[in-house]
Amino acid sequence: MDHFKYKNGTYFCEDISIEDIVSRFHTPCYVYSESTLEAHCKRFLTAFSKYPSTLCSFAVKANNNLSILKKIFSLGFGADVVSIGEIKKAILAGVDAEKIVFSGASKTKQEIDEAIQLGIRQFNVESDFELAYIAGVASMHKKDVAVSFRVNPNIDAHTHPKITTGLAGSKFGIDEPDVYKLASEYKDHPYLKIQGISCHIGSQMKDLSPIRDTAKRMVGLYQDLKSQGVPLSSIDLGGGVGILYKDEKVFSLEEYADCIIEELKDSGATLILEPGRVIVGNSGILVAQVVGIKQKRDRSFVMLDAGMNDLVRPAMYGSYHKIVPVAEPICSCGHTGDCNCDPGCKCGCNKNTYSFAGPICESSDIFASDIPFSDLKAEDLVAIRGAGAYGMSMASNYNSRPLVAEIMVYKDQIKLIRKRQSLEEMIKDEKECL
Numbered sequence: 001m002d003h004f005k006y007k008n009g010t011y012f013c014e015d016i017s018i019e020d021i022v023s024r025f026h027t028p029c030y031v032y033s034e035s036t037l038e039a040h041c042k043r044f045l046t047a048f049s050k051y052p053s054t055l056c057s058f059a060v061k062a063n064n065n066l067s068i069l070k071k072i073f074s075l076g077f078g079a080d081v082v083s084i085g086e087i088k089k090a091i092l093a094g095v096d097a098e099k100i101v102f103s104g105a106s107k108t109k110q111e112i113d114e115a116i117q118l119g120i121r122q123f124n125v126e127s128d129f130e131l132a133y134i135a136g137v138a139s140m141h142k143k144d145v146a147v148s149f150r151v152n153p154n155i156d157a158h159t160h161p162k163i164t165t166g167l168a169g170s171k172f173g174i175d176e177p178d179v180y181k182l183a184s185e186y187k188d189h190p191y192l193k194i195q196g197i198s199c200h201i202g203s204q205m206k207d208l209s210p211i212r213d214t215a216k217r218m219v220g221l222y223q224d225l226k227s228q229g230v231p232l233s234s235i236d237l238g239g240g241v242g243i244l245y246k247d248e249k250v251f252s253l254e255e256y257a258d259c260i261i262e263e264l265k266d267s268g269a270t271l272i273l274e275p276g277r278v279i280v281g282n283s284g285i286l287v288a289q290v291v292g293i294k295q296k297r298d299r300s301f302v303m304l305d306a307g308m309n310d311l312v313r314p315a316m317y318g319s320y321h322k323i324v325p326v327a328e329p330i331c332s333c334g335h336t337g338d339c340n341c342d343p344g345c346k347c348g349c350n351k352n353t354y355s356f357a358g359p360i361c362e363s364s365d366i367f368a369s370d371i372p373f374s375d376l377k378a379e380d381l382v383a384i385r386g387a388g389a390y391g392m393s394m395a396s397n398y399n400s401r402p403l404v405a406e407i408m409v410y411k412d413q414i415k416l417i418r419k420r421q422s423l424e425e426m427i428k429d430e431k432e433c434l
């Protein structure tokens with residue numbers, strides 16, 4: 001569900017046309033629908049409201065824009081963070097430090113020290129050396145510090161290898177035998193409070209079975225450790241819920257919640273979740289302008305002003321993002337808008353085969369290859385959908401391209417939530433060192 005659709009022949013975000021936004025803020029730009037964001041947040045919270053004690057911590061890495069974070073936290077979410085930068089942004093956006101869980105495979109001592117000072121809820125500890133360091137700081141300050149063991153359950157998430165994190169060979173988490181060892185070593189520590197176990201097996205998951213297997217395994221481990229005198233009170237199952245980029249079959253949020261609740265219902269544990277993509281993914285689009293159409297042998301390249309530095313997912317993971325024209329194509333067979341005619345249909349609305357490319361000097365700077373599309377020409381606008389998660393948060397200045405603007409729309413209100421970076425701002429830190 002989202003609030004991007006055609007009205008009167010042109011693409012809208014809620015009650016504002018994309019053309020209006022572009023006339024004010026230019027391209028490329030990210031446009032978010034606040035109503036879509038709010039609906040996803042509420043649906044997630046409602047799905048888990050049946051469970052007696054749940055903390056939903058938004059995975060800040062998916063989108064760290066302060067205005068977006070502020071909205072998400074205002075609805076009751078906590079924050080799952082992986083750096084001190086994310087902690088500070090989350091606090092600035094209004095999250096209660098008590099609702100911050102600090103994940104991250106290689107936290108530095110400085111980050112740990114600062115996070116302890118800021119009073120976060122827990123560290124999701126990923127290694128023996130991290131645990132030893134936290135225990136040392138806790139003892140030195142005679143201050144209780146809460147940790148959770150990030151367990152590597154060795155379960156295949158059935159997703160893209162680059163976003164699979166729960167297999168034994170990966171760098172993430174602590175293997176179960178080591179969890180037992182560390183728990184027995186530290187369970188009576190005077191200041192280190194082992195309050196939970198956590199995991200995150202992968203992202204963009206479309207299948208419930210690894211999630212069910214993981215929840216089962218975590219409950220077993222939780223009970224086992226408790227019976228050995230480790231005073232656990234929470235199970236954190238991470239994030240990973242897949243979204244619809246194309247026509248994939250993904251379980252619903254309600255099915256996801258029911259599956260987890262079924263496994264945890266007799267555990268007595270507080271449930272922590274770290275959703276990212278499912279909260280923001282479909283709330284944002286990247287709007288780009290066609291610079292020109294380049295005919296090359298038998299291929300037509302639509303050359304855009306947005307590139308892989310603005311949205312890296314297609315280049316990095318081969319991810320699919322649906323591209324739609326901002327001017328609604330009119331189809332003679334009666335379909336309008338996002339027309340998906342059968343391949344044999346003669347209506348001609350999708351008569352071209354285009355590849356959409358950006359300006360970056362990399363062959364992988366391609367958003368989509370050889371897809372059927374309506375007529376396009378220079379200066380037309382297109383929207384790249386499903387770009388709200390891991391879009392702007394992974395953007396870079398590669399090829400010396402300033403970061404783009406972000407705009408949030410709520411009904412008929414437009415709000416600039418990140419100014420376009422100027423060339424001057426981009427080079428300032430280097431120029432001062434010249």
Ligand code: LLP
Nearest residue numbers: 059103200203204239240274275276277390
């Ligand atoms: N918790 C932990 C510990 C994580 O590592 C992640 C994502 C999440 C929660 C949130 O997962 P989500 O609900 O968003 O699936 N850049 C990649 C995704 C990387 C995910 C990294 N970890 C992409 O664009 O697909």
